[in-house]
Amino acid sequence: MAYFQQKYGMTATHSAVVAAMDTVKPCKAIDLGCGQGRNALFLALKGFDVTASDYNPSGMRVIEDIAEAEDLAIRTETYDMNVAAIGENYDFMVATVVFMFLMKERVPSIIANMQERTNPGGYNLIVSAMDTADYPCHMPFSFTFKENELKNYYAGWTLIDYKEEIGSMHARDANGNPIQLRFVTMLAQKPMS
Numbered sequence: 001m002a003y004f005q006q007k008y009g010m011t012a013t014h015s016a017v018v019a020a021m022d023t024v025k026p027c028k029a030i031d032l033g034c035g036q037g038r039n040a041l042f043l044a045l046k047g048f049d050v051t052a053s054d055y056n057p058s059g060m061r062v063i064e065d066i067a068e069a070e071d072l073a074i075r076t077e078t079y080d081m082n083v084a085a086i087g088e089n090y091d092f093m094v095a096t097v098v099f100m101f102l103m104k105e106r107v108p109s110i111i112a113n114m115q116e117r118t119n120p121g122g123y124n125l126i127v128s129a130m131d132t133a134d135y136p137c138h139m140p141f142s143f144t145f146k147e148n149e150l151k152n153y154y155a156g157w158t159l160i161d162y163k164e165e166i167g168s169m170h171a172r173d174a175n176g177n178p179i180q181l182r183f184v185t186m187l188a189q190k191p192m193s
C-alpha cells in the first residue's frame with residue numbers, strides 16, 4: 001500500500017481498494033476516474049491486468065512512466081464516464097471519489113453500463129460522497145448519493161461490503177472545522193448468471 005507513496009510521493013491507495021483485496025483476486029480491472037493512478041498502480045503491483053482511465057489525460061504520463069519503470073501491466077485510456085460506453089468487459093471496476101463529479105442525469109446510464117460490462121461473478125467498487133438528512137452536502141458536487149440509493153442500483157448483486165459512513169473533507173467550514181459528510185462505500189459482486 002505504501003510502496004508508491006514512499007518511492008514516488010503518491011497519495012496512499014484508497015483504503016477500500018486495499019480492503020477489497022480480501023475478496024477480489026487478480027483479474028482484468030479498470031480504474032474509472034483514476035486521477036494520478038494511486039489505485040491502478042496498486043492493483044497492477046498486486047498482479048491485476050489494469051486499465052487506468054480518466055477524462056483528464058494529465059495523470060496518464062505519470063502512470064505510464066511509473067508502470068514502465070516498475071514493469072507493470074497498465075494500459076491508459078482517456079474516457080469520459082458520462083458517455084456510459086465502456087468498450088469491453090472487466091472482472092473488477094473501481095471508481096473511488098469520482099461519482100460526485102459526474103453529471104447527475106447520466107448516473108443511471110453510467111451504472112447500467114458498468115454493470116453490463118462487468119463479467120458474471122465480477123465486482124464493482126464505488127466510493128462517493130452522499131447528501132443525507134443528517135449530513136446535508138454543501139459542497140459544490142454535481143452529484144451525490146442519497147440514503148440506500150447506491151444499494152438499490154445494485155439490487156440482485158451480492159453486497160460484499162456496503163456502508164454509508166461519516167467522513168471528513170479537506171475543505172473546512174466557516175468555523176475552520178473539517179466539513180463532514182457521509183460517504184458510501186460499496187463492493188458488490190455480479191451474479192454468475
Ligand SMILES: C[S@@+](CC[C@H](N)C(=O)[O-])C[C@H]1O[C@@H](n2cnc3c(N)ncnc32)[C@H](O)[C@@H]1O
Nearest residue numbers: 033034035054055056080081082096097098101
Ligand atoms: C478526486 S479525483 C479521484 C481520483 C482517483 N479515483 C483516486 O481515488 O485517487 C476525481 C477524478 O475523477 C476524474 N473525473 C471527473 N469527471 C470524470 C468523467 N466524467 N470521466 C472520467 N473521469 C472523471 C477527475 O479527472 C479526477 O481524476
